Amino acid sequence: MRFTVGIAAAASLTMAGSAFAQTAPSVVDPKLKVAPVVAGLSQPVQLEFIGEDDFFVLEKPTGQVKRVKDGVASVVLDLTVNSNSERGLLGIALDKHFKFNGTVYLYWSETTQAVDNAAGDAVPLLGNRLDRFHWDGTQLVFEKTLHRQRALQDDATNRTNPAVPVFRGNHNGGVVRVGPDGKLYLQVGDTGRRGQLQNLIDGPFVFPPNDGVTIGDDQFGGPDPDANHTTGVILRLNPDGTAPRDNPFYRLGAERGGSVGASLKKIYAYGLRNGFGMSFDPFSGDLWEQENGDDSFSEINRVEDGFNSGWVQVMGPLSRVAQFKAIETTRTPVPPDPAAPAGYYGLQQTRWDPVNIADTPYEAYDRLFKLPGSKFSDPEMTWKYEVAPGGIDFLSTKELGKDYKGDLFVGSARGSLRGGNLFRLPISGNRREVDPEDRRLKDKVADNVAKYEITESESLLFGENFGVTPDVKESPEGTLYVVSSSQGTVYEISRK
Numbered sequence: 413m414r415f416t417v418g419i420a421a422a423a424s425l426t427m428a429g430s431a432f433a434q435t436a437p438s439v440v441d442p443k444l445k446v447a448p449v450v451a452g453l454s455q456p457v458q459l460e461f462i463g464e465d466d467f468f469v470l471e472k473p474t475g476q477v478k479r480v481k482d483g484v485a486s487v488v489l490d491l492t493v494n495s496n497s498e499r500g501l502l503g504i505a506l507d508k509h510f511k512f513n514g515t516v517y518l519y520w521s522e523t524t525q526a527v528d529n530a531a532g533d534a535v536p537l538l539g540n541r542l543d544r545f546h547w548d549g550t551q552l553v554f555e556k557t558l559h560r561q562r563a564l565q566d567d568a569t570n571r572t573n574p575a576v577p578v579f580r581g582n583h584n585g586g587v588v589r590v591g592p593d594g595k596l597y598l599q600v601g602d603t604g605r606r607g608q609l610q611n612l613i614d615g616p617f618v619f620p621p622n623d624g625v626t627i628g629d630d631q632f633g634g635p636d637p638d639a640n641h642t643t644g645v646i647l648r649l650n651p652d653g654t655a656p657r658d659n660p661f662y663r664l665g666a667e668r669g670g671s672v673g674a675s676l677k678k679i680y681a682y683g684l685r686n687g688f689g690m691s692f693d694p695f696s697g698d699l700w701e702q703e704n705g706d707d708s709f710s711e712i713n714r715v716e717d718g719f720n721s722g723w724v725q726v727m728g729p730l731s732r733v734a735q736f737k738a739i740e741t742t743r744t745p746v747p748p749d750p751a752a753p754a755g756y757y758g759l760q761q762t763r764w765d766p767v768n769i770a771d772t773p774y775e776a777y778d779r780l781f782k783l784p785g786s787k788f789s790d791p792e793m794t795w796k797y798e799v800a801p802g803g804i805d806f807l808s809t810k811e812l813g814k815d816y817k818g819d820l821f822v823g824s825a826r827g828s829l830r831g832g833n834l835f836r837l838p839i840s841g842n843r844r845e846v847d848p849e850d851r852r853l854k855d856k857v858a859d860n861v862a863k864y865e866i867t868e869s870e871s872l873l874f875g876e877n878f879g880v881t882p883d884v885k886e887s888p889e890g891t892l893y894v895v896s897s898s899q900g901t902v903y904e905i906s907r908k
Contacts, residue, residue: 435831437896437903439875444812445908446875449893450480451901457882458504458587458803459895459902460516462547464888468516469895469902472500475520475528477552480902489552494523494539496530496579498601498686499563502540502586507651508594514547515555515651517596519586521563532565532579537632537640539563540584542598542653558596558653559678562643565604568631580604583643583686587803592697595648595656599701601686602644602723606764607635609644609682611725611781616764637679638671644723646690646701646715648680660718660785676783681719683780683788685727688825688882689804695818696843702801703727703791704825707863708739710799711791712822712837714844720786722776724764729790729857730773737769739797793837793846795858797865800826801835803883803895811890812907820846821874823881827898828864834875834884834894848872878903 437446455472459480462468466481468488475491493500499521507515519542523534540561545552565580572578583601591597602609606616607629615635629635648659655662655677665676681701689702703711703721709728713721726733770776780788802823810817822835840847846856850871858869866873879898887893892905 434899435877437832437875437878437894439834439905440873441813443908444905446903446905449902449904450483450485451899453478453485453900453902455500455897456895456900456902457500457502457897459883459885459893460504460506461885461888462506462510467893468504470501470504470518472502472897473528473530475501477501477504477518488547488550489518489545491518491520492523492526493528494521494525494530494535494563494581495528496532496534497581498584498586499535499540499581502584503588503598505588505590505596508590510547514549516545516547516552517558517588517590518543518545518552519588519598521581521584532581533577535563535581537562537564540586540600542588542596542649544651544653556653559598559647559649560639561598561600562603562605562640566631567604585684585686585688587688587690589690589692589699591648591692591699595650597680597690597699598647598649599684599687599690600643600645600647602684605629605634605641605643606724607637607641607643608781609637609642609679610723611683611720611779612764613781636672637675637682639675642675642679644682644684644686645679646681646684646699646719647678648717649678661783664784680717681715681721682783682786683719683721683723685721685723688802689822691805691820693839693843694806694808698843700792700804700806700820702804702822704800705798706740707742707798708736708796709791710795710801712793712801712804712820712846713789713791716787716789718783718786720780720782720788722780722788725770725779726776728794728796729855730777730788731790732794732796732857733770733773733776735796737766737771740766740769791856793853793856793858795860795869797860797863799829799833799858799860799864799866799869800824802881803885805884805886805892806839807886807890807892809886809890812892812905818843821884821892823884823894824878825880825882826864827878827880829866830873830876832877832879832881832896832898833866833873834878834881835869835872836874837872875905 503519
């Protein structure tokens, strides 16, 4: 079926990557094997199991949700989407009581056009939407829109010709998870914004823009986190889309009121750049998320309520802020990025120049936008130069071997490292830290020597040649499923 609400279209996630040699995916453990479950998909991004050998998988550019049962795919929902850059049909989660109520949550980018498209401006301002559907056994039926997020990005400050808009569609995030508490958790990228939730209290400008009075994040206002600027966050919502009263900034939002107050009520964490992975630890119940840097400091974070991840003031450990600044102000990335335009460097957008990054850890911390009750903490694992992590998930059983139980598995958002690597991160006994055996990683930083380079994280390598992998997921049988967007395939890692 084709689903339309007003002028609706769903978007899906595009993660950039280079051309991939079609070398068969493999894992380092000789006792394990890799086998395709379903192939021929169009940029699959996320999956959710509804039974053994039975799952939903999302296609980013087509807006289709497909059910794959015993390796056979069929369309159960077809949304009209805008898939420019990282927009599209992006996220899926099943309600905690799915087996009884059939409730499914989808996050997608609608369009202002009548058909699927990838036009940069063909989305409403709040075109990323979280919707609730009902699974009746054969199709997904729309029930309700729960939440809307910023989608339109007119990067006015990077126009070559002031009269010609520069439209972007990146950093939408889009991963949705249901926590042990039954609440919805939505990971949203910064969508190119530079406001208070990006730790810039007055926005990106040294002086007020245009009218000499307004201090704004962009042409739509800001920098306050109103509905148009609630980006770079993890939202925590009730199943009906309302804000839980025990959210960390709920009381602050109630006091503030208006659009800003309504946004504050929903925020669980902020100061995020962009990511493609969240997972709840099956043993501790803690939320973990993966976050991508620009040229430096990919992050793996354990997220507590009120978490401030530090972007744009810092990526990686606070103690490494000088390295963060040095890398991001280098006009020729190492190695050079062939997709980067001439003069391109650091943090993607030039309206907050990376030369503004602090010189000392104290100065960086002092600059953070500190909502009352917020908490900054260093990541649990970082890479000095960006390695572009993708989807993440924990293994809760011994099905792949007793040594893997409880470990965190990390995919790739670009496929540039080892043809699309998988990392395996051991977790400490108290479930609060990454606990690698390699002594070089005891400082929680892999000091690699260039982007997409593996130095100091060789011991974490679990697999390679999987391409772009925006989702990894433990199956009901305890095996590991890997979604390869670039190869159009879902793989299963199991024992031989």
